[in-house]
Amino acid sequence: MAKAIEIRWHGRGGQGTVTAAKVLADACLSGGGYVQAFPEYGPERAGAPIRAFNRISEKVIRMYGPVLHPKVISIADATLMDAVNVTEGAPDDVIYVVNTSKDPKEVREKLQAKESQKVFAVDATKIAVESFGRPMPNSSMLGALCKATGVVEMDVLLENVKKSFGKKFAQKIIDGNLDAARRGHEEVKEG
Numbered sequence: 001m002a003k004a005i006e007i008r009w010h011g012r013g014g015q016g017t018v019t020a021a022k023v024l025a026d027a028c029l030s031g032g033g034y035v036q037a038f039p040e041y042g043p044e045r046a047g048a049p050i051r052a053f054n055r056i057s058e059k060v061i062r063m064y065g066p067v068l069h070p071k072v073i074s075i076a077d078a079t080l081m082d083a084v085n086v087t088e089g090a091p092d093d094v095i096y097v098v099n100t101s102k103d104p105k106e107v108r109e110k111l112q113a114k115e116s117q118k119v120f121a122v123d124a125t126k127i128a129v130e131s132f133g134r135p136m137p138n139s140s141m142l143g144a145l146c147k148a149t150g151v152v153e154m155d156v157l158l159e160n161v162k163k164s165f166g167k168k169f170a171q172k173i174i175d176g177n178l179d180a181a182r183r184g185h186e187e188v189k190e191g
Contacts, residue, residue: 009054009076010084011051011080011138012048013045021037027152030160033056033057068089078098078102093116097144098119099137100121104119121189139178140180146185147185148190
């Protein structure tokens with residue numbers, strides 16, 4: 001696990017972005033770290049832009065304010081790059097993980113990312129539809145984020161996806177989400 005890292009998630013209501021932040025927090029917690037996961041809602045309706053945040057550390061976290069300079073920015077809906085300032089507060093060494101079918105180099109140009117900033121792209125929605133029949137990119141984004149950052153081991157993440165989704169869904173949906181997380185991890189590309 002990373003010594004200390006802050007993550008900002010951008011998504012739309014109904015895409016599972018807040019759930020992804022919570023599952024990542026649970027995975028890091030079970031991996032022996034200290035964590036925070038919290039959402040920031042605007043208008044609470046499906047399709048509205050939302051943000052969620054994680055703080056992950058090897059030491060007790062005593063900060064409770066907003067995440068202003070995230071080391072990782074996860075964008076679960078690429079259309080948000082035209083709608084909100086997803087690069088706000090991004091440090092020179094930020095890691096972007098974007099749900100898109102586009103080549104990571106195209107995404108880099110769109111974000112106007114600096115050479116020192118890493119850009120990863122994964123077609124998380126396509127993976128989700130193929131894995132469990134719904135356009136919910138959260139599990140595949142989690143797998144991609146784990147590969148891009150190394151913030152938690154993949155087996156720990158998968159165990160927490162199983163635990164989190166097991167409370168709410170049938171085994172077929174759980175298996176589909178596990179497959180989506182694995183595929184996100186395998187199919188993410190850096191550019």
